[in-house]
Each structure stands twice: as structure tokens, then as C-alpha cells.
Amino acid sequence: MRDADTLQWREIRSLDQLVALQEQWQALSQLCQADMFNCPGWLVHWTNQFWDKHCELYCMAGFANEKLVVLAPFYTRRSAKLLGIKQLFLLGQGEPEHAEVASEYPDVLLNQDYQAEASKVLIAWLSKISFDVFFARAVIEQSFLHQLFNNVPNIQLAEARRYSLEVxxxxxxxxxxxxxxxxxxxxxxxxxxxxxxxxxxxxxxxxxxxxxxxxxxxxxxxxxxxxxxxxxxxxxxxxxxxxxxxxxxxxxxxxxxxxxxxxxxxxxxxxxxxxxxxxxxxxxxxxxxxxxxxxxxxxxxxxxVLYDFMMGATAQSYKAKFSCDETNLVNMSLINSPWRIRLFKLVDKIL
The missing domain is CATH 3.40.630.30 (Gcn5-related N-acetyltransferase (GNAT))
Structure with missing residues (x-):
């Protein structure tokens, strides 16, 4: 472990800057054995299709000797409706529900040697981002993302399951x-x-x-x-x-x-x-x-080697009849501005 080391942290606010890191991003995702939904091949393609004027990138990158060892690619999407509720997501999620491409197992990419420092820095950084609501769907319970948010006051967790089997x-x-x-x-x-x-x-x-x-x-x-x-x-x-x-x-x-x-x-x-x-x-x-x-x-x-049915309900899922291995997932949500949400719902109902 290298908890005593100090990383060089860089906040990335444009997609061009993020894409410029694509080679290192891919190397880090391989080191983390990340699912494809957290890799640049999927997420850069996702931004090309779903990024619009209502989106704003908030990405924190940690480097050790100029080598990327932490990548937390969050972004906000502001509602086009009156009052403009600001939602926080990880890249790959947050597109309109009827167009959802189901990027499951979202996570922050992390070289485990730097987990202690990354946790402190990212929690402090996230607390400074202005947003009204945070959502993350199909998060693996053992993921670093879940660890980051698990102790945040008022975080709401809904259980789900990943069903998979060895072929x-x-x-x-x-x-x-x-x-x-x-x-x-x-x-x-x-x-x-x-x-x-x-x-x-x-x-x-x-x-x-x-x-x-x-x-x-x-x-x-x-x-x-x-x-x-x-x-x-x-x-x-x-x-x-x-x-x-x-x-x-x-x-x-x-x-x-x-x-x-x-x-x-x-x-x-x-x-x-x-x-x-x-x-x-x-x-x-x-x-x-x-x-x-x-x-x-x-x-x-x-x-x-692995046949992955992806996320399903915790009970009465047809996927369970295949005697799958079950991995605990959570859907996370956090209302950061309760009064704005109430006002938004009231105005939206009136209009």
C-alpha cells in the first residue's frame, strides 16, 4: 500500500481533455479489470451520442509520476424545465429513460494502492459540486463507488441483483x-x-x-x-x-x-x-x-467463460431459474437540495 504517497490531482472539465487521456484511461481500466461499461470504448461513444448543452463534466484524475491511477468521471445534467434541477451522474448513465442504454456496474477507476488518499480527496471534491440529485444504477455493492457514497448522510439504497454463471x-x-x-x-x-x-x-x-x-x-x-x-x-x-x-x-x-x-x-x-x-x-x-x-x-x-444476465430483481426474476451466481447490486440516490426538489415538483405540476 502507498497511502503515504501524495498524488497529483487534476480536475478535468472538458470532454476533449478527458479523451486526450484515453490511452491511460484504457490502461487503468485493464488494471482494475473494469467491466466494459467503465472503459473509454463504451463511454466516449456514449458521450458522442448523449452529450448535449445541458451537460457539464466534473471529472477528477489522480496521477502518480504522470501515470493515471484514479479516474472519477462524473457529470451534471440540468433539466430543461423551469428551475433547472441539476442531476449528478457518472458518465454512461443519466440519458432519458426511454433512450437508456443500460450502462451497468458504474464505478470510479482506482489503483488499489492509492485507495486511502483517493477516498479523502474524492469525498471532499464531490462535496463541493453543486447538484440537487445524485443517481447511480446497478452499482456493485463491493465497488469503490459504493464505498464512497455508502456513509453519505441521506443516501438511499435500493437492492438489486446481478445474475451470472460460469459457462x-x-x-x-x-x-x-x-x-x-x-x-x-x-x-x-x-x-x-x-x-x-x-x-x-x-x-x-x-x-x-x-x-x-x-x-x-x-x-x-x-x-x-x-x-x-x-x-x-x-x-x-x-x-x-x-x-x-x-x-x-x-x-x-x-x-x-x-x-x-x-x-x-x-x-x-x-x-x-x-x-x-x-x-x-x-x-x-x-x-x-x-x-x-x-x-x-x-x-x-x-x-x-462467463454468461452475464446483468441486473435483475431480487425476487421472482426469471434469471434465477438458471441457478446463477448472484452479486449484490444497489441503486443509489441522494437528494442534495430537498427544498428545490419540492419546489420543482410543485411548479411542474402547476404548469
Whole structure:
């Protein structure tokens, strides 16, 4: 440990300054074994799509002998409505809910040798930032971000779970009893219809992407919701990410005569397969459970080490039926200006 060392701290207030650190940022994220949602390849792309005139960067960087060892990339977004409520987020979160790209497991990147000094400096620095509300979604309970905010007065924590499993030892036997029965019925029904499971090539991902979008949108609109793909920014984000990082995406599907019944879209990070988006034909094939069957097939036929279902509810999540390892997550919120929030809600209601 190097707690006695003094780091050189630099506050970064522009995206250009932050992007200039991209090489060191990537090296630090690798040292921290950070999930891809905390890496520059994802977050710089996120800023290109969702940054606007209402956003202001507040990023603190710590250096040891000119080497980046701490990076805390926060920003504020001011509401365009009257009174302009100012919200604090980490980069990658805070875009409009209907366009949310679900950057999960946000964290401050940290070389553990400097944790004690970083904690003191960052807590003092954050206390000087003017904001009304702070939000962070799907934060790993053991993360440095959670440690920073856990003892802040009035912080609100809502529990959630990350569901993941190791691919190599997993088998059908690890499904719950009811899920095994569901798998046998689905497997038989799909086989009788001549269904084929397969991983898609890069060109096939683009070919069948509109089908994934249509499946997804139909399902959510039937629930009276817009669906993520209703927002052009969400669609553009993923289109550009697929084009710029083709080795970081994957898709599996189940087909009958080249017609998709279900499609799963994944983000691929080294040996981790993050289940990110899906859709299936609910109108014609829901009785065959093609979405569930596709998960089973994808796990059994994945070359990844970890199959990550990402965040789910703490109870009654379908993800639990796969006998996943569960990691504690928290959704954090902090109202820093209660009187402004009350006034904002009152004015917003009147208008």
C-alpha cells in the first residue's frame, strides 16, 4: 500500500481533455479489470451520442509520476424545465429513460494502492459540486463507488441483483425443476417444427437487426410502453457501436427456414458475454418458449467463460431459474437540495 504517497490531482472539465487521456484511461481500466461499461470504448461513444448543452463534466484524475491511477468521471445534467434541477451522474448513465442504454456496474477507476488518499480527496471534491440529485444504477455493492457514497448522510439504497454463471460447468441439470420441464417441452416443440439454433455472423447481425427491433418493440408496446428503439439516439448508439466495435458484439438466434423466432443480442468483453437485448415472436411461437430455449442453447454453445444476465430483481426474476451466481447490486440516490426538489415538483405540476 502507498497511502503515504501524495498524488497529483487534476480536475478535468472538458470532454476533449478527458479523451486526450484515453490511452491511460484504457490502461487503468485493464488494471482494475473494469467491466466494459467503465472503459473509454463504451463511454466516449456514449458521450458522442448523449452529450448535449445541458451537460457539464466534473471529472477528477489522480496521477502518480504522470501515470493515471484514479479516474472519477462524473457529470451534471440540468433539466430543461423551469428551475433547472441539476442531476449528478457518472458518465454512461443519466440519458432519458426511454433512450437508456443500460450502462451497468458504474464505478470510479482506482489503483488499489492509492485507495486511502483517493477516498479523502474524492469525498471532499464531490462535496463541493453543486447538484440537487445524485443517481447511480446497478452499482456493485463491493465497488469503490459504493464505498464512497455508502456513509453519505441521506443516501438511499435500493437492492438489486446481478445474475451470472460460469459457462463451462453449467448443464441442463442446473435449471430449476420447473425450468427443466419447460426446456424439454420447448426443445421437443421446436425440433418438431424443424427449428435451428445458431450464432450469427457480423453480416447476419445487421441482416436480422430489424427483426430484433420489431420483436422488442411489439412486446413493449403491447404493455403500453414505448420500447427502447423508439428513440433514435438509442438506435444510433447501437448501430455505431456495432460498426466501430464488431468484435464486441454477438447475436444468437433460433430459426425456421431462415425466419427468426427469437434473437438474443450480447456485448462481448474478452471472456464475458453480457446478455443485453432480446426479442421473440410472441404472436406465433410463444407456446414454444423460444426466448427461454435460446438462452439455454446459447449458454451450452458459448465459448465465453462467463454468461452475464446483468441486473435483475431480487425476487421472482426469471434469471434465477438458471441457478446463477448472484452479486449484490444497489441503486443509489441522494437528494442534495430537498427544498428545490419540492419546489420543482410543485411548479411542474402547476404548469
Amino acid at each position: 463451462k460447468p453449467w448443464s441442463i441439470k442446473q435449471l430449476s425443476r420447473n425450468a427443466r420441464s419447460q426446456w424439454r417441452r420447448a426443445d421437443k416443440a421446436l425440433a418438431e417444427k424443424g427449428a435451428e439454433f445458431r450464432w450469427l455472423t457480423s453480416s447476419e447481425i445487421e441482416q436480422y437487426w430489424p427483426s430484433l427491433v420489431a420483436f422488442h418493440q411489439t412486446r413493449w408496446q403491447n404493455k403500453g410502453k414505448l420500447g427502447a428503439f423508439s428513440d433514435q439516439r438509442f438506435s444510433q448508439f447501437h448501430q455505431q457501436f456495432r460498426q466501430q466495435h464488431p468484435d464486441s458484439v454477438a447475436m444468437s438466434g433460433v430459426f425456421i427456414k431462415q425466419q427468426p423466432l427469437a434473437l438474443n443480442f450480447y456485448l462481448l468483453e474478452q471472456q464475458k458475454l453480457h446478455f443485453y437485448q432480446s426479442g421473440w415472436d410472441e404472436k406465433q411461437f410463444s407456446q414454444c418458449s423460444p426466448g427461454f430455449a435460446l438462452h439455454v442453447w446459447s449458454i451450452l454453445n458459448s465459448k465465453a
